[in-house]
Amino acid sequence: MKIWKDYEKYYCVTDEDRKTFSDMNGECGKKNPLEVDDYGTQIILRGKVCEHDFCPAGSECHQGYYTAYCCK
Known part of the structure; x- marks a missing residue:
């Protein structure tokens, strides 16, 4: 889901x-x-935050500006 690409085309x-x-x-x-x-x-x-160790085994945590999320 890449909503950013389309959003920037139409809005400041x-x-x-x-x-x-x-x-x-x-x-x-x-x-x-x-x-x-x-x-x-x-x-x-x-x-x-990544320090909460919420990502399952085999994935890695990435810290964003406001939230952290898992990547695999």
């Missing part, structure tokens, strides 16, 4: 917007954000 955005959207998309470089099933909807597994 601030640096704060860029930070928010980068967290929403789960920027993992060459890896992919780890998605889990939440009652039939795929969502990116997130936590507040």
Whole structure:
């Protein structure tokens, strides 16, 4: 889910917007954000900070501006 790319085409955005959207998309470089099933909807597994050790084995935690998320 890359909502940022389309958003920037049509709206004036601030640096704060860029930070928010980068967290929403789960920027993992060459890896992919780890998605889990939440009652039939795929969502990116997130936590507040990587120190909470919430990512499952085989994935790694990436700290964003506002949240942390798992990449695999």
